[in-house]
Every structure is written in structure tokens, then in C-alpha cells.
Amino acid sequence: MNVYIYDDYLNKSRYTKALNRMEIRLTDLGLSGKIIRLSTIKNIRGSIQNEIKLGAKNIVAVGNNQTINKIIGAIIDTDVYGDFQKNTLLGIIPIGDDNTIANSFGIKNEEDACNILLARRVEKIDIGLIGKHYFLNQATIESSGTKVEIDKYSLEVEERGEVKIINLLSDPQEEIKSNPHDGLLDIYIKTRKKDETYLTADKIKISNLKHKLLIDGVVEIETPVEIGIMKNKLNTIVGRDRVFE
Amino acid sequence: MFSKDGKLEKFKDAETIIGASVKVKGNFQGQGNIIVEGTLEGSLKTKANLFVGDKAKVVANIEVHDAIINGMVSGNIKTRGCLSIGSSAKIMGDIQCAEISIDKGASINGQLLMTSDEDKKIVKEEKKETAK
DSSP: OEEEEEOGGGGSGGGHHHHHHHHHHHHHTTOOOEEEEGGGOSOHHHHHHHHHHTTOSEEEEEEOHHHHHHHHHHHTTSTTHHHHHHHOEEEEEEOSSOOHHHHHTTOOSHHHHHHHHHHTOEEEEEEEEETTEEESSEEEEESTTEEEEETTEEEEEOSSEEEEEESSOSOTTOSSOOOTTSSOEEEEEEETTOOEEEEEESEEEEEOSSOOEEETTTEEEOSOEEEEEEEEEEEEEOOTTOSOO | OBOTTSSBTTGGGOSEEEOTTEEEEEEEEESSOEEEOSEEEEEEEESSOEEEOTTOEEEEEEEESSEEEOSEEESOEEESSEEEEOTTOEEESOEEESEEEEOTTOEEESOEEEOOHHHHHHHHHHHHHHHO
């Protein structure tokens, strides 16, 4: 059974056409399933976990990065994770803005997403972990005043710019390599002076007294925090044009 | 390893790049090629190669395979293979290497110890094995 989780912002009239197009395409492809609207339920985690226990084949996030974040939060490190790992795949149908995770998976739009669901190309990918938050793409923070501690050394940046802790890239134009299967986080620092720093680690501590860390462009948290990675933790349906191997 | 312009041939394959605006403190240990354009204080070790840019400041003992030094290094440098010192390099520390080249204008304050022919053979054998 397919379970489609509709984010609450999709209630707005400007998304009606896109949703209709998507639903017609899913019906045409024989991929209809149960729809759960996040706007109508209070216990998001409970509802998603219940569907996994009932044997859902695909849990599909219909929405944006935030929708995916909510679903991952309901799956990983819970008692349903074993069932999910064994039987269920995570799919994505991007609608609206903030869809960098879908872009990483090679999913361009809602119609493309339906075809990708049908093809069921499966990848096990790593997940980044920051405290109780999970991320698929990356966490970012202003570089000025940021200290990154790794194993027996630390990095300090004075110039303004951005520090990215990357699990998988959202932009195929980026020159750096990122592999969401290697169990490593890529640390990429680019300052306004255009100088670049690149290294990898499996565990880091990051701190900045003035600025917050932004997780997958969705959640902002205070630092210092420890960032780790869980290898091959999530079974996902990806497109042929995904930005990773 | 070295190209005509003195940069690492496998620049894009560098495992670690330390940019000019970044300061690294502590014991840095890697497996792959390292490029330092910024500041590093502590120690630096890798089984592969090191490139130190002309604006870089390294206050550390270095232990690598091959190295190109164009910036300032305060500390001892030990390479199992070739050490190439550029014209803008300033080195304050002892050097131990199997092969060396020094460009006009470079400044070195320290002792130089060339490793024995026996050691060179080991390095060449290592290279052959790598090539295989």
C-alpha cells in the first residue's frame, strides 16, 4: 500500500492544480493509495508509525524539505524503524518551494516524481544527526566566528561566508564531491574572499556564539552541537538524475 | 605528483584543503593529499602528499610522503620521498628527506639530513607497488 503524506501548506488554493495533476498521474500509473493530511491530524508521528506497522510499501512525502524532515523524525530511532527498514521505502513528491532534497534525489517536479515512484529505483543513504534532529542534505552556519572541532584538531574561521556540513549535495553545479553512502560528513567552507576549505569527518562539534545552525533549510538551532552520521539508514526511491552515485 | 606550475597534479583529488581564511589547531592526521593555504598550528601527518601555498603559515612538525613548500613553515619537515622548496618558502626547522630541490630565493634555517640509499630503495619499491 502507498501512503501519501500531504503537508498542511498544500491546503492553499495555489497548490490545487499541482495536487490535481499529481493525483491524476498517480491514478493513471496505478499508484493510488491512502492520503494523510498533516493539517487534519494531531499526532503526526503516531499516524505515520501506524501505517508502517500496517505494512505500508511506500511512505511518500508530498510537500517540501520540511515534510520530509517530519517523516524522517517519525521513523528513525523509533520502534517502527525495523519494520520500515524491512518493508518500506521513502518517496518524495515535491510541490512548491524549498525542495532541495527532492532535487538531490533527481526529482524535478510532481509529474517526474510519479514516474520515479513507479520505477522504484532504491538507494540506501546516510542520515546526518544533530541532537534529536535529522538531516538528509546539509546543515549550514555563518562562517565568521565558527569553530569546528574534529577528533584531535579544530578549525576557526574569521572571514564572513558559509560553513556547510554536507551529507548529500542539493546542487549538482557544486564542484565538491559528496557521497551519501560513505558514512562521512563533508565539511565545506567558502568565504566571501572566495577561498575554500574542504575535509571529511564522521563526527564533529560546531559552535558559533552569534549565529544559529540551519538544518536542511528548515530548522534553526543554537550551538554548540555535535553532528554525527548514521550509515545507510534510509531506504529511498530516487530518480535516475540524482546528484550522487 | 608535481605539474609544471608547481601544484599538486592531483589537486582535485585532495582529501583535505585548508583555505586561506581558516586556522587549524591541533594534531592533523590524514590518509590522502593535503593542501594548506591557510594557517596550521600543531602537527601534520599524512601517508600521501602535501602542498603548502605561498601565503600559508604552518607552525608544526610535518611528516608526509612528498611535499611542495611555498609558504612559511616553522617546525621539522620529514618526507619519505621528494621535498620541493619554492622560491617564496621560509623554513625554520630541520629537514629530513630522500630527494630535495630548492628554488632560488628560498630561506632555510635548520639542518638538512638526506636519508640513506637504503631508505631510497624502500621508497622506490613503495612507488613501484603503488604503480602496480
